[in-house]
Amino acid sequence: MTRRTTGWLVSVAAAVAVAAGAVTYAAADGDGGPADLKVPAAESADAGFARDMAVHHQQAVEMSYIVRDRTEDEEVRRLAYDIAQTQANQRGMMLGWLDLWELPKVSEKAPMAWMGMGDAPAGEDGALMPGMATDRQMAALGMARGRAAEIMYLRLMIAHHKGGVHMAEGCVKLCVVGAERRLARGMVASQQSEIDLMTDMLKDRGATVSTTP
Known part of the structure; x- marks a missing residue:
């Protein structure tokens, strides 16, 4: 079994475990208001975010396991592993919520329509949402x-x-849903921190942030 295959099995197992606990988290860890006891509508922001971010996270997991097999640099490998594990776990949680709410994991509407960006130009070459890498990349x-x-x-x-x-x-x-808002706030803080870290890591390698690899 290859290292990449092993990594994928670990991430899948973690995602399943988190999804299994999503019922308790989403139902009991809300803000305590009426909104936390209601099932979101199929095209609500709660459902849309869970669907779109699950897709977004999946690519991050894939990119992270790719680079772990292509460098011996421990700093990059450690970062990639952390990102893969964190985002696989969060993805499992969001898919678990959709199961709990009995909502479809795919929408007929364009990605990010839930936040008023459904009319944005379609991504090219496999990049479904802003920030996602293209198939070529x-x-x-x-x-x-x-x-x-x-x-x-x-x-x-x-x-x-x-x-x-x-x-x-x-x-x-x-x-x-209070639990989902808290997860989103945590994503903002942690990913911004990682952006700062990765910017410094690029500088250490004599490179700068660029829109193209």
Whole structure:
């Protein structure tokens, strides 16, 4: 079994465990108001955020396991592992909420319609939402090695996190389930901290943040 396969199995197991506990978390860990006892509508901000961020997180997990196989740098490998584990767990939680609410995991509406961005231009080459890497960028990351892979990953993940922060900030404003708003606030804080860290890591490697890898 390869290291990447093992990593995926660990993340899947963690996601399943978190999803199994999502019923208690979503039902009992809200703000205590009436909104926490109601099932969100299928096209609500709560449901839309859970669906879209689950997709967004999945790519971050994939990118992180790709780079772990393509560098020996312990700092990058540790960061990639932390991001993969955190986002796999959060993804499991959000999918667990959708199961709890008995809502579809796919919407007929465009991504981010729940935050008023449904009419935004469609992403190109597989990038479904802001910050997501294109198919070409994912393929390039899969071919890179060593320092080149590290720089490419850091640049792509900074862009990915910026898109994630924007979406999480939308949930903080629009979601009504207290537990979900708290998760979104935590995402904003942690991903902004990681953006700062990754910017410094790029500087240490003689590189700067760029819109292209």
